[in-house]
Amino acid sequence: xxxxxxxxxxxxKTRGQQVTLSCSxxxxxxxxxxxxxxxxxxxxxxxxxxxxxxxxxxxxPGRFSGRQFSNSRSEMNVSTxxxxxxxxxxxxxxxxxxxTDTQYFGPGTRLTVL
Amino acid sequence: LAKTTQPISMDxxxxxxxxITCSHNNIATNDYITWYQQFPSQGPRFIIQGYKTKVTNExxxxxxxxxxxxxxxxxxxxxxxxxxxxxxLVGVLVYQLIxxxxxxxxxxx
Numbered sequence: 001x002x003x004x005x006x007x008x009x010x011x012x013k014t015r016g017q018q019v020t021l022s023c024s025x026x027x028x029x030x031x032x033x034x035x036x037x038x039x040x041x042x043x044x045x046x047x048x049x050x051x052x053x054x055x056x057x058x059x060x061p062g063r064f065s066g067r068q069f070s071n072s073r074s075e076m077n078v079s080t081x082x083x084x085x086x087x088x089x090x091x092x093x094x095x096x097x098x099x100t101d102t103q104y105f106g107p108g109t110r111l112t113v114l
Numbered sequence: 115l116a117k118t119t120q121p122i123s124m125d126x127x128x129x130x131x132x133x134i135t136c137s138h139n140n141i142a143t144n145d146y147i148t149w150y151q152q153f154p155s156q157g158p159r160f161i162i163q164g165y166k167t168k169v170t171n172e173x174x175x176x177x178x179x180x181x182x183x184x185x186x187x188x189x190x191x192x193x194x195x196x197x198x199x200x201x202x203l204v205g206v207l208v209y210q211l212i213x214x215x216x217x218x219x220x221x222x223x
Contacts (some may be wrong), residue, residue, distance in 0.1 A: 004157070015222055033208055033209075035213075042214065042215060042216075043201075043213035044213070045209045046127055048208060048209060056207075056208070056209035057209075058209060059206065061161070071203070088155065090157045090158075093206075094208075098146050100163070100206065101158065102160045102163070103158075103208060104160065105157025105158050105159065106157050107155075107157055108155065108157050110140070110155065113175065
């Protein structure tokens with residue numbers, strides 16, 4: 001079974017631009033979560049989608065948004081990019097989104113904001 | 115939210131057994147203990163999860179004492195490819211999990 005895939009793997013943007021990242025979960029998985037990882041803050045939860053609905057949201061500004069499609073694929077959007085948004089963005093999928101379901105992470109998208 | 119404390123770094127040698135201990139004094143009754151491994155510029159990879167006593171799978175064992183205030187991840191016969199950061203997570207709800215700095219494990223030849 002194919003793992004979680006994320007596109008693109010690397011991205012360079014400038015301040016003020018917006019970016020859209022894509023995540024394809026493992027086939028059959030309905031829950032997708034997004035995380036931001038930086039050297040200073042570590043891995044931080046952004047939001048979780050389940051059956052096209054945002055189920056949980058972390059403590060990030062409204063510039064960070066996401067959505068999930070009927071095939072469980074998910075996209076994350078960051079508007080008005082800031083230098084501090086440079087990070088590794090990870091998505092993780094889970095089977096049914098129950099509390100003890102194992103999260104399977106993708107390889108991440110490395111975003112650099114200049 | 116259960117905060118965890120684990121060593122910042124550890125060194126070991128190929129072929130040795132490595133034990134990484136995680137302290138979680140305020141673990142809640144419903145909380146599970148989960149360990150992930152992460153290589154540079156890759157997403158974390160699930161290693162093992164447990165609630166109490168001992169859990170073993172093909173790559174690791176997880177020991178949890180009766181009071182559940184700590185847990186130990188045991189990696190048997192490590193190799194160079196086990197060099198990575200290991201995260202101990204305590205909780206149930208993904209959005210409440212606190213990913214600390216993890217333990218940077220360096221395996222030497």
